[in-house]
Amino acid sequence: xxxxxxxxxxxxxGAGAIQEIVTEAKARGFQxxxxxxxxxxxxxxxxxxxxxxxDAAGLAYQIxxxxxxxxxxENVKEGVQAFKDAGADYIIAVGGGSSMDTSKxxxxxxxxxxxxxxxxxxxxxxxxxxxxxxxxxxxTAGTAAEVTINYVITDVERKRKFVCVDPHDMPIVxxxxxxxxxxxxxxxxASTGMDALTHAIEGYITKGAxxxxxxFHLKAIEIIARSLRGAxxxxxxxxxxxxxxxxxxxxxxxxxxxxxxxxxxxxLGAVYDTPHGVACAMMLPIVMEYNAxxxxxxxxxxxxxxxxxxxxxxxxEEYRKAAVDAVAKLSADVGIPxxxxxxxxxxxxxxxxxxxxxxxxxxxxxxxxxxxLKTLFRRLQ
Numbered sequence: 001x002x003x004x005x006x007x008x009x010x011x012x013x014g015a016g017a018i019q020e021i022v023t024e025a026k027a028r029g030f031q032x033x034x035x036x037x038x039x040x041x042x043x044x045x046x047x048x049x050x051x052x053x054x055d056a057a058g059l060a061y062q063i064x065x066x067x068x069x070x071x072x073x074e075n076v077k078e079g080v081q082a083f084k085d086a087g088a089d090y091i092i093a094v095g096g097g098s099s100m101d102t103s104k105x106x107x108x109x110x111x112x113x114x115x116x117x118x119x120x121x122x123x124x125x126x127x128x129x130x131x132x133x134x135x136x137x138x139x140t141a142g143t144a145a146e147v148t149i150n151y152v153i154t155d156v157e158r159k160r161k162f163v164c165v166d167p168h169d170m171p172i173v174x175x176x177x178x179x180x181x182x183x184x185x186x187x188x189x190a191s192t193g194m195d196a197l198t199h200a201i202e203g204y205i206t207k208g209a210x211x212x213x214x215x216f217h218l219k220a221i222e223i224i225a226r227s228l229r230g231a232x233x234x235x236x237x238x239x240x241x242x243x244x245x246x247x248x249x250x251x252x253x254x255x256x257x258x259x260x261x262x263x264x265x266x267x268l269g270a271v272y273d274t275p276h277g278v279a280c281a282m283m284l285p286i287v288m289e290y291n292a293x294x295x296x297x298x299x300x301x302x303x304x305x306x307x308x309x310x311x312x313x314x315x316x317e318e319y320r321k322a323a324v325d326a327v328a329k330l331s332a333d334v335g336i337p338x339x340x341x342x343x344x345x346x347x348x349x350x351x352x353x354x355x356x357x358x359x360x361x362x363x364x365x366x367x368x369x370x371x372x373l374k375t376l377f378r379r380l381q
Contacts, residue, residue, distance in 0.1 A: 003210050005255050008147050009172045013244060017177040018050060021092065021135055022057040024173050028133065033061040034088040036079060036103045038069075038095050046139055046183055047094050062086035067095070070154045070161070070269050070276070071102040073118040079106040080116065083132070090133040093171065094180075096192065097143030097276065100136050101151035104169040107131030111168070118153060122162040123359055129168065136171035139180045141231065141242035142192025142277055144199060144250020146174035154270055159350075161266040163359035178236075178243040186232050189242075190334035191277030193228040196246035197327065198261050198280040200224065201288065201302060203253030205295050206363040216252030220245045221305035225330065232334045260368055261287040263358030264377065267351050272342045281336040285328040286379050292320045294366040299323040306330070340380040348374045 012020045025033070033054070037047040042065045054061050064082040067075050079102055083091070093103035105118060111129040115121050136146035145151065149167050154160075184192070197220075203209065204217035223245035230238025264287070265279035292299060300319040303311045306326035311319050332338070343351075352373035355361065361368065 003212070005212060006149055006167055006170065007251055008170065008174045011147065011174040011176060011247070013176045013247070015177060015179050015240075017175050018053065018137060018180060021050065021137070021175055022053055022059065024135060025059055025090070026057070030090045030133065031060065032086060032088045033059070033090055033092045034079075034083045034086050034106075035061050035063045035092045035094060036067065036099050036106070037063065037065050038067045038099055039065050041095055041139060044183060046180065049180065050092060050094055050137060061092070062088065067098050067102050069098055070273060071098045072154045072156050074156070075102050076105040076109070076118050076153060077116075079103075080109050083110055090135065093134055093136045094139065096138065096140035097145045097152070100138070100143065100145035100171070101153065103134050103136070104131060104145070104151040105153060105164070107134055108166060108169050119155065119162070121153070121164045121166070124165050127166055127168045131169050134171035135173040135175065137175045137177070137180060140184060140188060140192040141181055141239070141246045142195040144196065144246050144254070146171050146176065147247055147250040148254035150254060152266060159270055160354050161270040163266065165359060174247070176243050176247050178239045181239055181243060182234065187335065189232045190228070190336060191275050191281060192246070193224060193231060193242055193277070193334065194281035194284070194331055194336055195277035196242070196249050197221065197224045197228070197330070198284045199246075199253045199258065200249040201284065201327070202258040202261055203249065203256055204302065205291060205298050205365045206253075206257050206259055207365055208256035208363055210256070213252040213256045216248050218301055218305050220249035220252070221302060223248070225306045225326070228330060229333055257363035258360040259287065259291070259364035260355065260361055260373065260376075262360040263355045264373065266358050266360070267354040268340065270354070271347060271351060272340065274340065278336060281331045282338060282340065282380060283376070285324050285331065286376055288324045288327060290372070290376060291364065291366045292324070295320075343377065343380050348377055351377050
């Protein structure tokens, strides 16, 4: 069996990297951008840093900011119309996963209008053409949507999120500038950072993992373990570390998939509007403990990457517990809750069935069941 790796065509990293947006747009002959960004980034003038560059270079654009934290089918449809109305020929996605996921769906539908209902994009839709060109500029250090072939859309009517996996949706350019992330408040820094850690750990233990993706994931875990607390404190080194680590994690998991921490987090987001990173962080230690029997010696390397000392002298039971404890401590240190008061017993059947149907579930290292998922959800009560 061949293992496939798909990455960005081009990526820029480091402080000031946003200057390269103009370089890329001009070199590629782009005429007008639809800038997809969320209302908060517009209000706090984060997006202005991009539009100022375009204005100075004489590059045309129009802004679409009707994007929710958990982007919906309606957001996508509105964005498709905005792209058409603008006469745009490329997209600049500025924001976290919400802006980038919305941009991917817009770009795919513009190029493949037969999927304009949006729902038909779920799973591995048979799109024929690459999406319109996207330049992705993350403002959070978590989702790595700028380097992945995945995006997630919320179906409000059916109270569920659906995952779309499509090699045609990948941005052609990623601009990972830690200075664009400096305005993130502590809570968002913490939750998006824990999302990145969940990507790295789930990607490392997923059924599809192999040597090259293991390399990405272990390095991402190591950098996150030493950087996230500093990033939450808004320290320069922490911000820079998380900007890089989340991208490295994305290089890995995009190519091998995730597991049930993500499938359960998607369900919590759809039902309770729980922020995705918070949901991932709450589920991760619980799911790690559940998956431990099916992970061989991998938790020893997770513990090592998390900074746990003397792991080589530990028994399997000890290093597995050490890995879970180190993740739980990091989550607690950055202020992530361990309980979800909104979760009700009567919601469990729907939550578990939705998580079981999620596209991330099959990659989980331990085969699961709806009943097992109910039990895991209960630990949030």
